Amino acid sequence: MKQNPTPCITNLFMLTIAGIVNAFGITLFMTPVxxxxxxxxxTSMLLEPVSPSYLSLSLFLLILNIPLFLIGLKK
Known part of the structure; x- marks a missing residue:
């Protein structure tokens, strides 16, 4: 049976919007205060100040979310 790709595209779009909203909330409201x-x-916010300057909050968020993404993809 062939599955309709529309729900998959909708889920991907909604996850992208949620990630953008989360990123704005963290960088504009939580980190400055x-x-x-x-x-x-x-965890990313705690690691950023104790790491070298070339490792940013965004990079930590990306690195720490990759394993969770792969686990979710497998499930």
């Missing part, structure tokens, strides 16, 4: 989130976002 040193308010830490929980989970991957909070």
């Amino acid at each position: 040193k308010l830490y989130d929980s989970g991957i976002s909070g």
